Amino acid sequence: MNFVILLVATEVANLHYLPSMVISILVVNLVGWWINRTWTFDAGTTGLVASFIRYTTASMASMLSALGAMIVMVSLLGIHPLIANVLVAVAMVVVNFFLHRNWSFRKKADSCETGKHTGGGW
Numbered sequence: 001m002n003f004v005i006l007l008v009a010t011e012v013a014n015l016h017y018l019p020s021m022v023i024s025i026l027v028v029n030l031v032g033w034w035i036n037r038t039w040t041f042d043a044g045t046t047g048l049v050a051s052f053i054r055y056t057t058a059s060m061a062s063m064l065s066a067l068g069a070m071i072v073m074v075s076l077l078g079i080h081p082l083i084a085n086v087l088v089a090v091a092m093v094v095v096n097f098f099l100h101r102n103w104s105f106r107k108k109a110d111s112c113e114t115g116k117h118t119g120g121g122w
Contacts, residue, residue: 003082005024041105
């Protein structure tokens with residue numbers, strides 16, 4: 001989806017590659033939040049606002065990193081924007097998965113894992 005949006009924005013709409021990347025990342029992240037919340041991390045319906053805020057924060061940090069990488073690859077190294085986008089996307093998939101799993105959609109720790117036992121025993 002990211003690639004198609006970038007392709008259309010840069011090649012059809014003739015936008016510069018950086019605004020095209022921003023549009024692409026914003027659309028993909030909105031869709032991604034819903035898909036990740038629903039299927040990937042099975043986050044249920046609790047904490048919708050909190051998870052959306054964490055997801056958006058992480059995604060914006062990721063977007064800034066992706067834009068920086070794009071500037072380096074395109075402007076400094078002369079790599080075509082669409083090829084650079086594929087390279088950035090592959091790297092960001094891995095980074096974003098762990099970031100969202102461990103922060104955006106984190107689940108509250110079980111009381112036994114935190115050492116705060118609420119029941120009898122011990």
